[in-house]
Amino acid sequence: MAVTRCEIRRGAYFDSIVLMQLQRSLASLAGVVDAGVVMGTPANLDLLAASGLTPDDLGQIGPDDLVIVVRAETEAAARDALGQVNPLLTRRRATTDETYRPRSLATAVKSLPDAQWVLISVPGRYAADVARQALALGRHVFLYSDNVALEDEVALKQAARTAGRLVMGPDCGTAIVNGVGLGFANRVRRGAIGLVGASGTGLQAVTAHIHTLGSGVSHALGTGGRDLKSEVGAVTAHQALNLLARDPDTQVIVLVSKPPAPDVASRLLQAAQAAGKPVVVHFLGYPPPARRLGNLHFALNLSDAAALAVERLMTDDSRLIFPTDNHQSSVINHYVRGLFSGGTLAYEALLGLQTTLYPLYSNAPIRPDQRLPDVWHSQAHTILDLGEDEFTVGRLHPMLDNDLRLRRLRQEAADPEVGLILLDVVLGEGAHPDPAADLAPAIAKAKAARDLEVVAIVVGTDADPQDVGRQVEALTQAGVTVFRTTTDAVDYISQRLAAPAIESYFSPVPLAVLHHPLAAVNVGLESFYNSLVAQGAAALHVEWRPPAGGNEKLAALLKRLKTKDR
């Protein structure tokens, strides 16, 4: 029967790669069945247990403790294996080559002054401090480390925004800057598609697929998976989008993100509308409102995002800006009010408009934060479904009786904050015999009183009893812009309300970051340094050790002493 023996080294820090190699070496020794070498976090101890490698000494094991467990065929084999730990660790050190390795970030940056970038992959609890140092030294940061606190991310990105520097990450798995891959990155052709991604493997899958389709990548800028959360506010994504909008080598932009916060997503897409280039959008788990709204192209999945970008690159894209008319100036910054008789049309309008309009309210909201507090009074952008039960008790449905809608139309038109009113007109059997006869005069009157745009979606066929041509004609005569599908109407409205200036509250990141030959200092996983060198980039690896050799208590004490000194 197999025996399990373990050894615990208190407060000993080792690189994860060293741990992996030690584990493999131990497991391959004669008589050893399995081995585990991990830092003593609760998750790692669970994992050891799941593999039948429960440490025999279940005393106090903390996350700073190195746990070495060996299961062997005999007691002797287990003891022999544990006896090999020190020689194996020593042998590993001896095989490391003799390249110059500075012991601090500051020294490294002095030795390689061209390094615009610092790559950080030390354990999460040390990573924010290293990133702060890098920013203080005026460098951009590629922060691979995960398990970094959200507050640290927010603070780092605020500082970076002010300084015109990028902080990609934390938990940023990948980037391609000026042809050089950082962290994990597929080798892809250079080309004219630039990417921004709050999703590591998402960005990898899209860049790899672009390559497979025969096209290429200008730059792929990772942001870390939490960048589009409310707390962070997409600081890095806005900076990266702005960079790619200014980058002459980028003709099409792809924006990929893990599920974003809705308000953050709307603001980022507003900025994307003003990028002056086609932007392919894929927000995971978000229903795309259409295949295209203006210069925004919505993808269904990662491979589709790649395909759309390549297709855009090959398409003459002159219809980027919707033809303006004399109403243009009056609509910008005014609110949209939708008065729908059809619930599904209201939903579809809401789904489309929420892409770029915020805040947006409704009595039939898609998200709870869109719930209109008082259905009798609109606020900001509002889409109303007048066929909801609350409006139809004891009265006819608005597809039969326009009274409620006409009253609300007058109410909205009287609100000086309203710039555009959106209506649906649903024809067919059973519906009102001549809705335009009710609506057109009321609309004409409202438009005569003030500058107001009215858009209508007419659902009907040339066989319908109301004569769809006559309905459209009457509405058009009253000054209504008429569409036949919600999607076309949403597309039009998105254009009319679009084109805010690109977010300018941050110091723009100098374009040089994309165009100078990449040089970087690496702190953490040696494999990332090796990868930079293999790609021909100038790089230096810092022989990093955690403060106080990884002893948390001692490190905390040192930090407190330092703070007192000031």
Added chain:
Amino acid sequence: MAVTRCEIRRGAYFDSIVLMQLQRSLASLAGVVDAGVVMGTPANLDLLAASGLTPDDLGQIGPDDLVIVVRAETEAAARDALGQVNPLLTRRRATTDETYRPRSLATAVKSLPDAQWVLISVPGRYAADVARQALALGRHVFLYSDNVALEDEVALKQAARTAGRLVMGPDCGTAIVNGVGLGFANRVRRGAIGLVGASGTGLQAVTAHIHTLGSGVSHALGTGGRDLKSEVGAVTAHQALNLLARDPDTQVIVLVSKPPAPDVASRLLQAAQAAGKPVVVHFLGYPPPARRLGNLHFALNLSDAAALAVERLMTDDSRLIFPTDNHQSSVINHYVRGLFSGGTLAYEALLGLQTTLYPLYSNAPIRPDQRLPDVWHSQAHTILDLGEDEFTVGRLHPMLDNDLRLRRLRQEAADPEVGLILLDVVLGEGAHPDPAADLAPAIAKAKAARDLEVVAIVVGTDADPQDVGRQVEALTQAGVTVFRTTTDAVDYISQRLAAPAIESYFSPVPLAVLHHPLAAVNVGLESFYNSLVAQGAAALHVEWRPPAGGNEKLAALLKRLKTKDR
């Protein structure tokens, strides 16, 4: 200054159309500024107030009371107008034509025995009782009325399912059966596209757009907007889908719904997979996982759903069933376990598989109900993101170190409920130099021990340092089915697990309902009766009055007496 006067008639029931006509007549009288005629529900009183028509007598007004408010230029004009109420109501009655009008549903059905359908549009609080009567008489029900209790809907549909009858609704706005529109319906060309819709205007918009695109509709079956909620369980949608699957005139099916309950949606899509025809799916607000998964085609919006259906109709669709192989039988009814190193790839797999797999769990769930209780143990279908923070504290990311993944692979392979294991293999700079060398032997060993299918998604390019061709070759040699995108892998897995028998727990609805010339009895809005007649359908209108003349207290008393009698 204008004066406002009102009159309240206690417990008086009037048809909504009568109320609308009375209001219009009053508003058009000389000296009258505005008029309101409504049943005294809180919502209607709010609406009157918003129009400046607050009743002067603010005594007890209930939902059974008819409220008539007139705002006029003078006191005399107001009083004159209120004096016109009785003559106007009388005149209206006189203009009604002299066609035979039975006073009860039972009599109507005797007079028109061919009527398979009863159309019900009486006020919500009476509607369920009328629908129960119709079902008891063996008829299908088109239930336009809204404000019907959810419990009533559930009970009605359970009864209908057992009897092989359809209950479309409540709040069903539209249907087209054998060329005749019920409720609101656009006049559209006959054709080969059949529709099922839990969305009234959604169904109208799609049928109208199909017509505009030059194609046509076989039948469009509404279900009511709540049919895909958990409580109802899509009873009507399953029945309707089954009907259209059997209907020889329908070649392509379109399925449209307001946001469905996830479990109900999965089961309905499972049934759709077995329909033997292409099914175009548009669930509002649901992110489509791909453009196509097997015979399911996912639309982005209503007009897109119409376009996809027309396109399907014109396409030779021989690839409906994925080529089977000798593994086919072993995978059905066995669970899928996904072991991902890439978070976004895991997300994309989850998004795609949740379309038809239920229940499905993950440590990185899309919906809260998918949260895996214990990340160390999978259950049912499970997709794991092994790069999540909980797995990576103090150890290398699974893109660098396969140890965690190999241990989990052995664990999943040992679980007899598991039929298919899904992996991602992400190549490129910085990643593991030869992942297949770790994975392939472990997979081959697991497959040798038992019948198990393994599917891999390989993300990489022909320029990557790992040699993507060699990686794919090694995996294929080990018996792995390899794809290059998540979407292709999900498509494959969906096919492998598909094809359950169509839900057969209900009595099938006889196909005659679609093929006999439509005949119907109408209870409620007269305009729906007029529309049936205009379309050439056989129809009878019931001169319906609520029990006890609309006096709720009296009606309740009568009902209690009746119950006692039994």
